[in-house]
Amino acid sequence: MAIESKKPNPVDVHVGARVRFRRTMMGTSQEKLGEALGVTFQQVQKYEKGTNRVGASRLQKIAEVLQVPVSFFFEGYKGGDAPPVGMREPDAEFVTDYPVSAESIQLNRAFGKIQDPKVRRRILELVRSLAEAEAEIGEAK
Incomplete structure (x- = not known):
């Protein structure tokens, strides 16, 4: 058995x-x-x-x-x-649906410490543009 x-x-x-x-x-x-x-x-x-x-x-x-x-x-x-x-x-x-990695956790913690809404918005725009650029590169391959 x-x-x-x-x-x-x-x-x-x-x-x-x-x-x-x-x-x-x-x-x-x-x-x-x-x-x-x-x-x-x-x-x-x-x-x-x-x-x-x-x-x-x-x-x-x-x-x-x-x-x-x-x-x-x-x-x-x-x-x-x-x-x-x-x-x-x-x-x-x-x-x-958040990807859990050491970097994503660090990013989230650091982002949460930023008080100025304008700075937070600019960072979000930057990250979105980087993600879009990477997606476009991936599609071109």
């Missing part, structure tokens, strides 16, 4: 990835999140990998610590039905 390795449930993996995404965006370490939850950083790692399922009360606490609604952790999940109407929070607007 072969021993099967138990794979994490896709929902748990998605929720864990969203926890990691938000934690990283806030610049919070696994240790700090663990302290706030009363668990070890190893437990936070297991939540983020989806190997340990996050219970409802713990997910609520994580949402409070990371300053997002619980529904944030289910946004973008494609493997099943959308969250029930009661779980959706229409006023919450979070980016779900």
